[in-house]
Amino acid sequence: MSKVRNLDILVIKCHLVVEFVLNQFIDLAAPREGLLEIERFSFKQKAAIVFMLEFSADPVFWSNIDLLNSVRNKFAHRLEVDRDEIDRMIRLNFRDFEDSEWVANLTEARRISALKSITGAMCWYLLGFVEGISMSIDWQSGSVGGE
Numbered sequence: 001m002s003k004v005r006n007l008d009i010l011v012i013k014c015h016l017v018v019e020f021v022l023n024q025f026i027d028l029a030a031p032r033e034g035l036l037e038i039e040r041f042s043f044k045q046k047a048a049i050v051f052m053l054e055f056s057a058d059p060v061f062w063s064n065i066d067l068l069n070s071v072r073n074k075f076a077h078r079l080e081v082d083r084d085e086i087d088r089m090i091r092l093n094f095r096d097f098e099d100s101e102w103v104a105n106l107t108e109a110r111r112i113s114a115l116k117s118i119t120g121a122m123c124w125y126l127l128g129f130v131e132g133i134s135m136s137i138d139w140q141s142g143s144v145g146g147e
Contacts, residue, residue, distance in 0.1 A: 007081050010112055014119040015043065015072040018065070021126045022046045028130055029053040043069050055129060063092055064122055083111065090114045093121075 026038050026049055038046060047065045067089040074082045087106055094103050094114065102110060 007083075007086070007108060007112055007115070008075060010115055011068075011072055011075050011081055011086075014115055015068055017119060018068060018122055018126075019043050019046065021123045021130070022050055024130050025050050025055065025126055026053065029055075043072075050126075055126070060092060061122060061125060064089060064118060067092075068119075068122075086111055086115060089118060093118050 022043070023038050023046065026036060026046060029050075030036055030053065036049070038049075041049065047062075047069070051062070067085055071082050071085045071089075074080070074085070083106075090106060090111065091103060106114075
């Protein structure tokens with residue numbers, strides 16, 4: 001995503017990347033392999049499944065999920081990015097800097113930079129849990145340490 005300089009395209013890419021990581025989480029955390037045909041579920045439904053599988057993220061994570069999905073859906077139906085919602089997402093994640101010039105005067109470049117950072121943080125947060133689940137499965141099956 002480092003080369004994306006267009007907010008419209010970035011919204012779609014961020015949504016797809018987060019959805020991919022949600023899929024990975026569901027694949028590993030679901031009680032039985034193949035139990036869910038996750039490709040049939042919407043982004044919102046996948047997020048709900050991850051929540052039900054006891055992913056204990058903080059409220060900001062879930063707000064980001066909802067806002068990203070809302071921005072992407074509005075873009076898909078109106079072909080226009082809702083910058084106000086992106087700005088809300090940025091302010092939610094950069095609360096400590098809300099009074100700073102950077103957050104007060106959000107330019108397109110700043111929105112792009114912030115959205116990339118927020119998406120990266122969301123994915124790394126989820127991937128940490130995915131890695132933990134994977135290690136737990138390996139440990140339970142006795143395949144830890146290359147056995």
